[in-house]
Amino acid sequence: MEQKIFLITGGSSGLGLAIAEKLSREPDNVVISTSRSQKKIQRALDQNPSLKGKVLFLKGDVSKPDDCKKIKEQIESRFGKLHGLVNNAGVLTKGGMEMVTYEQWKFNLDINLNGPYLLTQTLLPLLKKAKGASVVNVSSIASVRPGSSVAYSVSKAGLDMLTEFLAGDLGPYKIRVNSINPGLVKTNIHLDNQIVEDKEAYSNLLENAIPRYPIGRIGEPEDIASLAVFLLSDQAEWITGSIIKIDGGAAVFNDLIPPK
Ligand SMILES: NC(=O)c1ccc[n+]([C@@H]2O[C@H](COP(=O)([O-])OP(=O)(O)OC[C@H]3O[C@@H](n4cnc5c(N)ncnc54)[C@H](OP(=O)(O)O)[C@@H]3O)[C@@H](O)[C@H]2O)c1
16 A cells, blocks of 8 residues: 555644554554644543554644744655545634734634645645645634634635635646535543633533533534544545534534524
């Protein structure tokens, strides 16, 4: 089998970690990940010892041009090409216009939208060389229905349009681009970004959310990893420009009639 090179941004936690872990189970895959904090990288490796030697972590911020250039140089010098890119790194600031400052607005857009643009553009020469690469953007159901954060929802709506635009733009290079739009998944994002004040409040949030999910549970990172790995594979060869909800059915409810 041909060796395949994958880059997952934000692989030190949550969905990115689950995607990196799932990809790394295939011996022919080279899995690279990036995140800003060495502490989170160490935590991921300590909690998942099987990743040691299987996932190569690079420290880098996807919203910084110099960091993206360095990531590209390291992949280029060692592997020469890139078969799959998952733009997964993301942040979330709670609130509407009266709460979210302009600085917070820019912070969300910089990481959730400008980051995927910048990194995909920087890595494009390596994606072209793979002759059949796949880009997966991790968006959210908040992109199609206003959620709890104006900055987050708008950044993800922009990301969906970037997906559709790039599918047309990069299709001639046989590069596929798709969005995955999860509902609520249990990760560190809500506590790390102060969406809830403590673990108890988070447990309550998860518990209270369940009735909104027809399947009867909220998501697990592995749910998202399965779809991401499929979209990265040749089995998804004819799928591009798709915005795919993965939300246990949550988006089929409207808010006018309480579900239960
Ligand atoms: N969990 C959910 O309910 C949910 C639902 C819908 C969509 N999503 C989306 O799924 C993606 C992953 O979220 P998650 O829930 O797994 O969050 P998470 O557990 O907080 O993980 C986020 C990861 O992104 C990294 N990251 C953040 N900013 C970065 C930057 N500028 N450059 C590089 N890495 C960065 C973090 O590491 P560092 O802090 O070390 O950089 C971390 O590894 C996000 O795009 C999120 O919007 C999540």
